[in-house]
Amino acid sequence: MDRYNPEEIEPKWEAIWEKEGLFRAVEEDDGRPRFYKLHMFPYPSGDLHMGHAEAFAISDIIARYRWMQGMNVLHPIGWDAFGLPAENAAIKRGLHPRPWTDRNIAEQERTFRRYGMAFDWSRKLSTADPDYYRWTQWLFLQLHANGLAYRKLAPANWCPKDQTVLANEQVVQGRCERCGTPVVRRDLTQWFFKITDYADRLLDDMAQLDWSDRVLTQQRNWIGRSYGAEVTFEIEETGDRIPVFTTRPDTLWGVTFFVFAPEHPLLASLAEAGGTSAAVRDIQDRLQRTHVSEREETLSREGVPLGVHAVNPVSGERVPCFVAPYVLMEYGTGAVMGVPAHDQRDFEFAREHGLEVRVVIQPQGVQVDPDDMSEAFAHEGVMVNSGPFDGTPSPASIQAVTEWLEREGIGRAATSYRLRDWLVSRQRAWGPPIPIIYCPTCGEVPVPEADLPVVLPDDVDFSPQGESPLARNEAFVNVTCPSCGGPAKRETDTLDTFVDSSWYFLRYTSAQDDEEPWSPEAVRRWLPVDMYSGGIEHAILHLLYARFIVKVLFDLGHLEFIEPFHKLLNQGMVIYRGAALSKSKGNVVEPLPLIETWGADTIRLTMMFAAPVEDDVDWATVSVAGMHKWLGRVWRAVHTAAKGANADGSATERLGRAAHRATKAVTSDYERFGFNVAISKMMVLTNELQRAIEGGAAADVVRDAAERLVVLLAPIAPHITEELWRETLGHAESVLHAGWPSWDEALTREDEVTLIVQVDGRVRDRITVRASAGEEECRTVALASERARAAVGDRVVAETIVRPPKLVNLVTRSA
RNA sequence: GCCGGGAUGGCGGAAUCGGCAGACGCACCGGACUCAAAAUCCGGCGCCCGCAAGGGCAUGGGGGUUCGACUCCCCCUCCCGGCACCA
Structure with a gap:
């Protein structure tokens, strides 16, 4: 048996998975139920951090679990690539935002692959790609044509440092959400989306959402009816x-x-x-x-x-x-x-x-x-x-x-309502240009759909000077009016990034389509999203906007559903000694070096075992070494089990029961995202397996238990389980296709149980009885208990409560 | 102030239906192996009294319902999150 060496097996299987196209979602109907597992796409403003490591592990586990249950899973990835941080970084480094963004995307993709993420890479998208923002502009025109996008002079929240207007949502305690500068009022002509028209529906339709109270409450407060x-x-x-x-x-x-x-x-x-x-x-x-x-x-x-x-x-x-x-x-x-x-x-x-x-x-x-x-x-x-x-x-x-x-x-x-209309214009150059042309004769003219995208020029002076940098680019600004052909000027503001992210989940269904924003058939196949996961920080903004846009598209006949995300899971944050991880505190933990040291499986396992998914994980309290040690035990136990040289023995039945019990329990834990508990039960199964191997158990039962362990663990630790499944246990196909194991209900029940004997509600004795013991038998056994009799003393038993076969309570009164 | 969520060993946490509180892991303590160490393995580990057998206490605090409450109900304290001059 070789030593467990993740450094060797992990990259090997990642390459094989890619070659086999294992994680491609299938568009054709192949009889499998479909499952759309979506995680909030990342912002490419640097490397991935431990927060991503936790969040994406959750997403990957859910996706792999559904695949193993025989579903046709759509698990896509893309990047929310427009926005202020890229532009600020570009200004600081004197680089155009695009190469800076592209480099970060490439780096994040490399980390995701090395983390074993089961993504359908063929659907990769970036909101800063003209093939994408062309359709963001199309979306704007849809709202514009239907009176839901309008311009008005409004007192805007102006950040003097970022030199831009902010949405109400980006003003926190009167300060700019990003840089903390006090916000001032400034009257500007701005574009708005009429989200207030949808306030009642956004509130009332919340009844059909399986989201946490925390998020629902925040949305309710925000709308403030x-x-x-x-x-x-x-x-x-x-x-x-x-x-x-x-x-x-x-x-x-x-x-x-x-x-x-x-x-x-x-x-x-x-x-x-x-x-x-x-x-x-x-x-x-x-x-x-x-x-x-x-x-x-x-x-x-x-x-x-x-x-x-x-x-x-x-x-x-x-x-x-x-x-x-x-x-x-x-x-x-x-x-x-x-x-x-x-x-x-x-x-x-x-x-x-x-x-x-x-x-x-x-x-x-x-x-x-x-x-x-x-x-x-x-x-x-x-x-x-x-x-x-x-x-x-x-x-x-x-x-x-x-x-x-x-x-x-x-x-x-x-x-x-407290809710106001959504201010979508930004005086910035790293966003989708708003597709409107101002003509001295015809007035406000929408860019014809055939002329989309309005392409963002590459030669732009990014230094913020109070108006959009695009306004200083004459080649961009000066156009002919699509209506009368006369000289006209383009709108130079760009759209808020939340517009980009309000519809990306639709684009994944047909990311390469250059005829339409999405294929109606593909959307009908995959949407609504079955399971959406992401950070609680998007409880209001992104989730409210996406819900709004979906309702608008429904009203305009483009969609057939009114809520995009029926089930939402918000994972906790990764912190260190109670405080956020941040560069300024110097306590940043990066996933890639950890993956290289311990292996992706160990890191995924560590994040999942540390706490329930919704809770914060304090990096100071986790034990990476402990998880690695357990994987080593799994590795050795499965190798020994695969050799199959054990004789029959007394440990056989006990192991069989343990394996079936674990299968049942772990399955239900996966269903409710209780991954920390699922892992603990797999640890118990590992201990039972080891014990049975040492105690002598039938080879087929040992092998069955080992296979169950490998399959149950596969969603969380995909690399080691793939190696064990294909190489050690000798299966031809990926463990992803192993099918989820069923269990024998009879084997999950013990045939002997511990009967608790209480006297006046206090435990006085524990007696082993047959699981089939009835009320009379339990009562007799309990009344015969020496210890119970001692506890009763000279009082008399007035009543016996019997819950066969688990408990008897003798209620006494003075004689 | 209003809304939402919490409080279980030294630590992270478990207890799916009201029925053995503390699974599993970390840390710690003891032991085996070893010249030694690492790795690995075995055992112990809520608190108090007791040599032990055993007993008492214990899921933030107080009360209630129940044969029986971490779990249900009422009151209180503290912590976390959101909103907050929203008429």
Whole structure:
């Protein structure tokens, strides 16, 4: 027997697998059920790290397990190759992003291959490839043609360092997600996708997703649907009718003031009517110069009176109007009614500005008095001082009040969302150019589909200067109008990378197709994805956008399903002593050197055994050597078993049972992704196998157990099992085609079990009985137990609980 | 503040249905082999009392349901993640 030498066998089998085309998905119907296993494609911004090693091991194990169960598996790979990091790296190194990106892709591909990844390489794609982004542009045109892509002047989140606009999702705590620079507001004409039209469907269709609560909650929070009412107030001095959104129409009688957001479009004319123009302009100017971050961080209750009054439609009462930065233009209608008694922000504002606090919801029992309130009262109570609704319990009354508002013609039921439209333009050069042409005569003209792709020029000055670098490339910018033939200019912004990744899973089904973005038949065959895995960091952005795009494509008749990923698995991160692995901390662990030292199988095994897949793996606590040692034991045991020179012996039956029990348990562990537990059960089987070999067991049973072990382990450790399967055990075909083993249910059950004898719920004795022992037999055996009798002492057995054949509980009472 | 998820030996973790808590591994301790070491193999290993037999305690804390609770219910503490001036 040779020593277990992964360095030799691993590259050998990787080359053979490639030659045999083992991992190609089959398009033709060959009778096997199809399984689409997708993992989030990587960003080629450097080498693969341990996070990839864990995540892709999971994906590979699931794919191989399905293959071995006889399925036709699609397990593709590609690269999310556009985006800021490539461009930033290119600027820093003075290189064009493309060669830099290509080099990283090549390096990552090499690592994936050396890691034993079972990918269908023939479907490899890169979003930065014109053959791909041509169809990203086609997707944009689809949305554009159907009114779902539009341009508007909007206050954008502008990062002064990256010199670009950011999506709301890329602003974290008022700072740029990538570089941490405080984001400022800037008015720019931007392209948007109308995702808000889909808010309800994005929420409601979540019911059919088998995703973790964590992700579903994040999406729900992000969309932020709240039900309430829209009520219109009239400005006494000007007659303007201003709608407000409220979730608490039951507090309408408690309105004592009215507030506008500083960006509200009617502010200037209202201030003029109230004679407060100077003060209002002052506060607007100040806010314009303030960083978004500072504005969000100061929970100030500042504000200035507008000098005009709003008329409360439910009571006819006039209340003073203010402008205050705590009211946001982006949410609701940009104006709110002030109910200080029952809203904490309004309460603080009223105290600051000496406004009346009027209680209109009284709790049962206690008397809430405005004079000694220290905070707003936001709990259940009964409506008071509320005209026709006095005495009605709140918040149950919301529905009734809303209906009343509708009858009176003052308001209506309304729903408000936190979600805003998706800003997709980027003032950057490393992305798909937006396929629009601006013609002085015809206006905004979409590039005809036949002219796609709008190719990204190779000679671009990448230094960011506040507009897209493409704008400085005259050959790119100047075109003839496709409509009238006159001189025109191209749009120079590019699309957000999340547009690229919102449809890549469709492209994999027909990655080489140059006639259409995907073949409808192929998509019908493979989609929706059966199993999607990836990092939790994409819980909101990528997953929400992909769901949105799929719904749009469904509506346009391009797809026949409404959710792309029914089952989602989010693996944990790899950390070190509780902290993230990062270059700045100098604790980066790279997979390739580890693979070269220990072998890919050992590393895959290590990552899977360290923790449940959803949990973080702390690299400081793993034992690579321990896993390697176990593979060595497997190697030796299988070699010995294959020699088959054992005589029959007492260990035969025990081993047979262990093998069948392990088969059943490991199968169920694979089904629920409990790979750490599956491995522990395979370790037990290895120990049993070794013990049986030493104790003397029938050769055929030993060999069967060894084969089962090899097959069960194959998804996790593909190289060593392939070597053992084909070379040591002498099979002609790959272990991938070995078929998943079945088990004899009778053998998984022991014929003798340990009967637990409890007295008053405490274990007092353990007695071996036949598994078929019935209730009477168990009771008799338990009552005969010396130890149980001792524990009963001079009390008497009042009741016996019998759960044959596992447990008897003797319940006693004093004699 | 709101929403979601957690808490089990020195460590990672197991316990699929309410029925032997701590599988499996790491670390540690002891032993075999060896001139020695490495490798390998064998044994021990929740805490406390006890020479032992044995007993007690124990799944973040408190209460409840049950013959029986890591598991179900209520309350609390702490930790992780998300959202957060969202009207």
